[in-house]
Structure formats: structure tokens, C-alpha cells
Amino acid sequence: MEVAVVWFRKDLRTVDHRPLRRAVECGLPVVGVYVFDPADYQKTRYGFKKTERFRAAFIMESVRDLRRELNDLNIPLVVRFGDPGEVFDALQEKMRISRLFFHEEIGSEEQTAERAVRQVLTAKVTIDHGHNLYDPDDLPFEPYAVPDTFSQFRKRIEKDGALLRPPLKAPQPLGKKLNVEEGDLPSLQELGLEELKQPLRFRGGMTEGLKRLQHYLFESDQLRVYKETRNGMLEEDDSSKFSPWLAHGCLSPRMVMEEVQCYEAERVKNDSTYWLYFELLWRDYFHLVHRRYGDDLFQASGLRDRVPPWERNDEHEAAWMEGRTGYPLVDASMRELAATGFTSNRARQNVASFWTKNLGLDWRVGASWFESLLIDYDVASNYGNWLYQAGVGNDALQFRAFNVVKQAKDYDPDGAFLHHWLPELSRVKPPKLFAPYEMTDEDQQKAGIVIGKDYPKPIVPLFDSVEKQKVKFLKAMK
Incomplete structure (x- = not known):
């Protein structure tokens, strides 16, 4: 039997979905397909997973919800785990895929998967914008x-x-649902990830x-x-x-x-x-x-024609990722990210600035860490923002640095965010909370904390580190 297939990727919805509407209107039985690609769950060249458990769990919930929504339209959602080209090659042995509909993806990895699928199919392909x-x-x-x-x-x-344009309505249900083997969703363990220790902060779908x-x-x-x-x-x-x-x-x-x-x-x-x-x-x-x-977004030079002197430092990288830099705003933000897969836009700007402008580290490693952990990872927004903070993107000002102590005072004046994620500083009150390394021995004794033991000393000096990186950066970019 000839079928029309809608290939779902980063468009897990039934409303405002032109490929789905086109498929329903073409007159053929419709099948939805979602592929969990093992390549998305492998380790990066930096040693951590490309997709960690938070985003993977959100995707799973979103796919389950999509299956329920499509079921109401009498459309099955086939779910498979494997290389997309091999998955579609196997599917066409069980059904004649004569039409293929999907939304455009502009990332090189997504386009590589797309080419692999098109190579194994003889279907007429229709691609729409949708993001x-x-x-x-x-x-x-x-x-x-x-x-x-x-x-x-x-x-x-x-x-x-x-x-x-106004969003498109969901299509009308088809008269009959095609009987196909839809398949089960993989578990986090099957994707090579640890199970969640607590419910997701945001539910998918x-x-x-x-x-x-x-x-x-x-x-x-x-x-x-x-x-x-x-x-x-x-x-x-x-x-x-x-x-x-x-x-x-x-x-x-x-x-x-x-x-x-x-x-x-x-x-x-x-x-x-x-x-x-x-x-x-x-x-x-x-x-x-x-x-x-295109892929210039992922180069050390970004959108510039020169490469700043980015460094690698295992000790500094680990301290940033684990939230123990000695700067409370950075540490609270990174601990929140590690525990939930999310942190605010204000926090992201500050920790990215600290990584590039205080530590002088290769921005691509920080961006990849965000890619790994963030529930809301979007390739263009993530790498575009990191380019911006690194000074190699779309910004007329080449060297822009955030003062992470002042930012904490401005945006968390009562210290509620810092106290929530840094319980060891619970007895340290503002303004000392924003720069605990400035506390006297008497202050530390009153707060029941020893800086350097209970909470780390700064891994770099706040202002001197920025000046050092600024000199190096501007010299390299002349």
C-alpha cells in the first residue's frame, strides 16, 4: 500500500504543522515517523554526552504526547531507534513510501541525516519552513x-x-488508522543515559x-x-x-x-x-x-577572520561545570543547570562571560556543555549566544565582559537564588554573599563557614583576569 510519511524531528506538534496538513490532504494513508538517532546520544570530542538525560527525557515525553495527538487524528506514529537512513530503508520494506513530508532543518548534522534518508527512498519529497x-x-x-x-x-x-502568518490549525482526522507496528520508545538506559533522580522541571509535549x-x-x-x-x-x-x-x-x-x-x-x-x-x-x-x-558557527574564530587565543584548562573547566569557581552567581547557575537541565537567560549570559572573559577558555567547550545539559537546547540560539558572549559573533563591541559580582547584586539582591543553590552559604547575608572571599575570619566564624574549605576561594581574581584576557583578545584580533 502506498503511504505518505511525515518525518517528525524538531517539530513535535500537530498544530501549525504544514507537512502534516499536506500529508493529510494528499489523499494517501498517513504515517508519522520519529527516529531516535544514536549519534545524538554519543560522547562529544570533549568527553561528555551530546544529549544528556534531561533533554532526552523531555523529548521522550514530547514524542509520547505527539503519538496521542496523532492517534486522535487516526495517524500512527512509528518510533524507531537507529540511523535514520537504515530506519527508513527498513520501513520501506513493509510499506511503499511514495510521499515524504518534513520541515526544513538547516544544521549540517540534520542535513546529513536527511540525505541518507533520501538516498534510500524513491518518494517525492516536500519540505517546508516551520521554525x-x-x-x-x-x-x-x-x-x-x-x-x-x-x-x-x-x-x-x-x-x-x-x-x-497565523498558525495553521491541526488537520481533520482521517477516516481510518493504518495498522502498522508503531514500536516502543527507548528508555534512558537504552540511550546510554542515567535515569532521572527527580521529575523533570518541564514536562514535554x-x-x-x-x-x-x-x-x-x-x-x-x-x-x-x-x-x-x-x-x-x-x-x-x-x-x-x-x-x-x-x-x-x-x-x-x-x-x-x-x-x-x-x-x-x-x-x-x-x-x-x-x-x-x-x-x-x-x-x-x-x-x-x-x-x-552554516558551520562557521562552530569554529573557534566564529564569524570573525581571526582566532582569539582560546585556552584549555582542565581544572578551570571542571570548576566551572561543577559550580565551584568561588563566585556565587556562577556557581549557583551551574549547579542549577547540572541539577535540572535549565538556568535562566541572565545566568547563561553571566556564566558564558565568565568562561570566556575571566577564564579565557575555548568558548566551543562551554557551548557544548550547554548543548549536553540544556532541556531547551536550540542549535542556532545556543551557538549564536555563545558567539556573542565570546566576542566572535554578531556584536559591534568586540570585548564585552560581565561583572558577576555586580550582576548578582543587581538581579538577586536578597540572595534568594544564591541561597537556594548554595546551601553552604545559607548563613551568609548580602552584601557579603555576593563576594564571600572578601569575608574576614570573624565574618566566616559568625556564618559558620571557612572559605577555601566549605566554599571555594576564587579560581581567578575577578578584575585582573578580565584585564589579562582583554589584552590577549584585542591583540589577537587586530
């Missing part, structure tokens, strides 16, 4: 000619205009993503103050937390924007509602930067 707020074909410039800075990009969008969208906008009414609270690091509703569902396509940016527009019509339209749109626009920008520069 952006603005469809690349609707931009007021060629997608491969994205402006050099985000400000230029935003101004072009807002001045010249771009069509903002379109169902949960829609719940979060409704909660943040309409139930908690937090969108009206998003701009004021978005840099908070402890409370769940300080920021939208939509990124896990956006990263895996459980929600599309247009689904989010449609609800924002409804909120603006029903509640309020202000700087905060604009700022959420602004953040969605950043996602589009990094996607277009990736499209334009």
Missing part, C-alpha cells in the same frame, strides 16, 4: 543576506514589514506547552510585567519559560505570538508584550545567522 516567527520567504531581504547585527535586522523588519502558554499569559497574568521580571532567576513565573517547547517544536513561535496578540486585545498591550515578541525575534535572527554562516 520561525516570520517565514524566511516573507522577509524584506533574502534569507541568506540577514543584516550583520540584531538591531539592523529588527529595524528592517519593523520598517519594511514582513508578513506574520504540545499539551504541556499549551498549558504553560495559558498559565503564563491568562491565568497568572504575568505577561503584563514580563519586561520587569524576565531577569529574575529563581521564581518559575519570572519569565515565560516557553523555550523548552519552542526548542523541540512542541509550540511554534506563531502559536505563541497568536496568544500574545489575543492577550493584547483582551488585557493590555504594553512594553512587556512587545518584549516577548522581541525575544521571539531574537530566535528568528539566530536562525537566519545560522542559515547564512
Whole structure:
């Protein structure tokens, strides 16, 4: 029997999914396919997993939810573990795949898998855009000619205009579900990962993503103050937390924007509602930067023509990854990431700045660590942000460094975030909490802590390390 296959990858939803709609409308029986590729769970060249258990568990939950959603449409979801080319080669022995529909992926690894699949099939292939707020074909410039800075990009969008398409509805159910062997999802153990010690911080799937969208906008009414609270690091509703569902396509940016527009019509339209749109626009920008520069995103020189003197230092790298640098904001953020697979955007900027501007370490290792642990890992956003912080991306200012002590004072003034993740400092109050290495022996005795024993001394001096790296960086980039 001839069938139409929808290959799901980073688009784990049934709403605003053009490939799925095309498949349903083509008149053939429809089968969905999701492949757990072993290559995504192997060790990187840096010695840690490419995908750790947090993101893997979120993906599993998202695939289960997708299977339930597709079942309501009378469409089976075939799940396999293996090389995508080999999986599709085996599937076509059991069904005649005459049409293949999927969303475009611009990453080189994804395109390599795509070529392998197309080599084993004779099917007619249809590819659609599906990851952006603005469809690349609707931009007021060629997608491969994205402006050099985000400000230029935003101004072009807002001045010249771009069509903002509404999200597509889910297709109507098919009359009959095809009887195929759908297969079980692999366990974390089968993927070579440890089991979770606690429930996921965010539940995967379109169902949960829609719940979060409704909660943040309409139930908690937090969108009206998003701009004021978005840099908070402890409370769940300080920021939208939509990124896990956006990263895996459980929600599309247009689904989010449609609800924002409804909120603006029903509640309020202000700087905060604009700022959420602004953040969605950043996602589009990094996607277009990736499209334009391709694998340059992963080079030591980034988008520049010279390579800064990046270093490798096992001791410093381990201290950063394990949250024992001696700087509380860095340590709390890295411990949160290790324990949950998530940390706030404000925290990410600070720890990336510390890695590159205080420690002078190769930014690619830090970016790969984020790739391993983050639930909401998105290749373009992750590497685009790291390039930006490393000074080799889309930024007119070459050397930009965060003062991690001042940032802690500014964004965690009462120390709630630091105390939550650094219990050994629970009796140290602000302002001493932000720089505990400055405490006197008497201060330490009162707090019941010894710096260098109960909490580490700084692995580098805060200001001298920045000046040292700045001199080296600017000399190399002349």
C-alpha cells in the first residue's frame, strides 16, 4: 500500500504543522515517523554526552504526547531507534513510501541525516519552513543576506514589514488508522543515559506547552510585567519559560505570538508584550545567522577572520561545570543547570562571560556543555549566544565582559537564588554573599563557614583576569 510519511524531528506538534496538513490532504494513508538517532546520544570530542538525560527525557515525553495527538487524528506514529537512513530503508520494506513530508532543518548534522534518508527512498519529497516567527520567504531581504547585527535586522523588519502568518490549525482526522507496528520508545538506559533522580522541571509535549502558554499569559497574568521580571532567576513565573517547547517544536513561535496578540486585545498591550515578541525575534535572527554562516558557527574564530587565543584548562573547566569557581552567581547557575537541565537567560549570559572573559577558555567547550545539559537546547540560539558572549559573533563591541559580582547584586539582591543553590552559604547575608572571599575570619566564624574549605576561594581574581584576557583578545584580533 502506498503511504505518505511525515518525518517528525524538531517539530513535535500537530498544530501549525504544514507537512502534516499536506500529508493529510494528499489523499494517501498517513504515517508519522520519529527516529531516535544514536549519534545524538554519543560522547562529544570533549568527553561528555551530546544529549544528556534531561533533554532526552523531555523529548521522550514530547514524542509520547505527539503519538496521542496523532492517534486522535487516526495517524500512527512509528518510533524507531537507529540511523535514520537504515530506519527508513527498513520501513520501506513493509510499506511503499511514495510521499515524504518534513520541515526544513538547516544544521549540517540534520542535513546529513536527511540525505541518507533520501538516498534510500524513491518518494517525492516536500519540505517546508516551520521554525520561525516570520517565514524566511516573507522577509524584506533574502534569507541568506540577514543584516550583520540584531538591531539592523529588527529595524528592517519593523520598517519594511514582513508578513506574520497565523498558525495553521491541526488537520481533520482521517477516516481510518493504518495498522502498522508503531514500536516502543527507548528508555534512558537504552540511550546510554542515567535515569532521572527527580521529575523533570518541564514536562514535554504540545499539551504541556499549551498549558504553560495559558498559565503564563491568562491565568497568572504575568505577561503584563514580563519586561520587569524576565531577569529574575529563581521564581518559575519570572519569565515565560516557553523555550523548552519552542526548542523541540512542541509550540511554534506563531502559536505563541497568536496568544500574545489575543492577550493584547483582551488585557493590555504594553512594553512587556512587545518584549516577548522581541525575544521571539531574537530566535528568528539566530536562525537566519545560522542559515547564512552554516558551520562557521562552530569554529573557534566564529564569524570573525581571526582566532582569539582560546585556552584549555582542565581544572578551570571542571570548576566551572561543577559550580565551584568561588563566585556565587556562577556557581549557583551551574549547579542549577547540572541539577535540572535549565538556568535562566541572565545566568547563561553571566556564566558564558565568565568562561570566556575571566577564564579565557575555548568558548566551543562551554557551548557544548550547554548543548549536553540544556532541556531547551536550540542549535542556532545556543551557538549564536555563545558567539556573542565570546566576542566572535554578531556584536559591534568586540570585548564585552560581565561583572558577576555586580550582576548578582543587581538581579538577586536578597540572595534568594544564591541561597537556594548554595546551601553552604545559607548563613551568609548580602552584601557579603555576593563576594564571600572578601569575608574576614570573624565574618566566616559568625556564618559558620571557612572559605577555601566549605566554599571555594576564587579560581581567578575577578578584575585582573578580565584585564589579562582583554589584552590577549584585542591583540589577537587586530
